[in-house]
Amino acid sequence: MNRLIIIISKLAYFVLHKLGRGTSFPGKIALKLNKNILNYFEMPRTTIFVTGTTGKTSVAGTLYEIYKYSGYKVVSNLKGSNLIDGVTTAIIEASKINGKTKVDVLVIEVDERYVKKVFKFITPKYFIINNLSRDQLARNGHFELVFKEIDKSIDEKTHLILNADDPLVTKFGLNKKNKITYYGLKENKYSTKKNRIDTLDLAYCPKCHKKLIFDYFNYGNLGYYHCPNNDYNRPSCDFEGILTKVLKVENETIKLNNTALYSAYNILVCYTTARVDNVDKDKIVKSLNNLSLKVKRLNEFKVKNNKGTLLLSKNETPLSYNQSLEYVSREKGTKTVAIGFTRVSGRYDLKDLSWLYDINFELLNDKSIEKIILIGPFAYDLAVRLKTGNVDPKKFLYCLDYKNSLDYCLKHTKGDLYCLLYFDLNYLYIDQLKERGLL
Template sequence: MKRNIRFYLALFTAKITYRALRLLGRKGTNVPGELALYICPDFLGRVQLPERVIAITGTNGKTTVSNMVEDVLDDCGWQYTCNRMGGNVNTGLISTLVSHSSPLGKPKHNLAVFEVDERSAPLLLPYIKPDILVCTNLFRDSYKRNAHTEFIFSLLNDYIPDSTKLILNGDDLISSRLKEKNENRFFGIAKEDGEDGEMKNIVCDIRSCPKCGETLEWDFIRYHHIGQAHCPHCDFASPPLDYVITNIDREKLTFTLQYDGKTHEFPIINVNFINIYNSLAAISLLITLGLSPDTIAASMQKMSISESRYAEEKFHGKDIIMHLAKGQNPIACSRAFENAKDYPGSKAVLLYLDDYYDATYSVENIAWFYDTDFEFLKDDSITQIMISGVRHHDLYVRLLIAGVSKEKMTHCVKPEDAIEEYLPEKAETLFVIYDLFNLDAANAVKKRGKELILEAEKEAQA
């Protein structure tokens, strides 16, 4: 689309708004974009884009993968535009493009790396037309927003341009089917010892062949629908992997990647499978961009997962784990619960899963509780569960249904009250599992947990 007076008015207004917000010390990540769209509804179709555009999307992991990619590019001295400090919907991307352009809208950099909200595909992909798109996975998500995996799949499949090269999770039988006629590359993790075709989770969103409807046969299921499968009736099967992790060494904290007939060792930033997949997605993209594996590995050696998402700390002989669990997302919460179960030693777990905004009005749909594997929390290694939030009664009932002993549980509305029930002498580790927008409350819980550890230590020494 050609630029017109309305476009330039929107551009200048958005730029002035962005600068004013910066002077006031406010982020306002979507506000300039909202104003630009109000003045020029087709702004995204008229704005000049960088020469090369990378998009990263998916239900879980897109922020982590985007941050990893950007950290490596920063470490290597690459210049690029990204929306790391902005929103991943249309208004956020417009704000990013406005803030990284000249007064007349010319991009400052030739490369853009955009985290893209999968639900916003119709509003973004036809305009930004990414040269490369990474999809981390497609999972069941919030009922009120993302409905079902096939719905999100259809949005992406319809709006990803035919010219876009895709880097897809080959162990995900849903997202790996995106744009099958495009140039696609697949990443995945080879079967590990002990993995089989047994279903371990409540939710598995693909059980039948998408071609003929026959029940799929699983070579192995890692979790939910992540694994390798084939149809016994037709030729449908998990795709051959272009980037495959052949060995994970959790003691050395490395994994071996095989691609294009080569092998290379990379550091493990976090040992749980979700973050190994995130690392693999980032590495696959970075190799595609032309970076050498040695360069990528050296940069990743300096990384850690954002502490707003996962953090481990040792404090007076105890481990304290802060673990984000995306609210109303049964897959993300199930993974967090299994991570708590699998963490060595005895654990006390504090849950604060209420969606920050829904909790204000107490209207949250709790159906997702029954798609979530709370059963992981009945493990004998979990000695105590402290439940908090406006839905604490509902969570208590769900945990009883999962088979958790009521003697292990306490529940109340406020997380700051729930942590008062913490008994440090009964557990080697404190897990705080919290929703995305509850980080401040989670940090307050952590602080009080440390005080209780010190108090218990003094009592033991008295």
């Protein structure tokens, strides 16, 4: 029976692949026919699962590139979803009809809420947790719930690869017998003494509840911390990166296509994982220096004589949204910023707006910003958020008609245009820019 299910799923995969579609459909069929189908598969020599609030796709994609470059047969769920259907699709792709594996390495990106569903069937060799923070609270509940769910589903045979700088992530290391490898970034020119966000997800020692002392922050809740009673200190790192214009680790130098801190963490965890798995060091460094990963969250185009930038900005995920704002504030020159979304969430129709106040929109309080264009049905809610953060309402322009908002932006832009858009508008703009030959 399982053989037949695999044949059907593989056929579906083949047809859809020919049609140029990346999909989770084959996995969906397989699970429909046998909900325990994941028990059927032999795992390859190396299985790596990646989760975290941000950076999952980049990390999985980069690891895929490293292994491929180093001569391994590798499959990943990069084209499908990171829910159980997508994970199953990738595993089917990596397996023969008899369930035996045909690859050396499986790299799987998994949504935080689906870890427990997948780990019921699979015990990965490596499990990377890159960061954890408040994210889509109406969907996930808060991060403590997410933490507990993941924590319970970790098998002690799995080798954990944890971000030492994120105190919510190092909590996974408490009371565990697992092998753990820690990575982190040293203080660098982007580090700050004070936190740049109002709301830290973990400010207190989880053991004694004393306030953690941060020597510096890298971004969000990530930094170098210790508990005044030494109950909960940042672990010492097995792989510690030094970020300048490049990333240095173990005396190796890795070029970065941008110096955003989250990119440096993403690259560092891939280096760490591949090293731990004994991939040839020269090959790791070479492949990382030849990365041609497309950055999904950033597209550049031309506006008159200036530059336009689309920055995918995720509603309800301050850690991600703040990265867009920090990007804008780091850029030089006169700027126009466009912000908007048509829905709070692509997954549900619940219009919580509290998350707007957990994002550091105060960064838009900046002389280099001439105009701020607020787009869509929530334009005035955004205006109120910015005004509450003391951004001058005289700079605001409103375009409630989101379908024509790209034209409106192009017409009203002064200097370079930065569009901080949720998925809905980001993809609309990409289509419209392509139609006009601008992208």
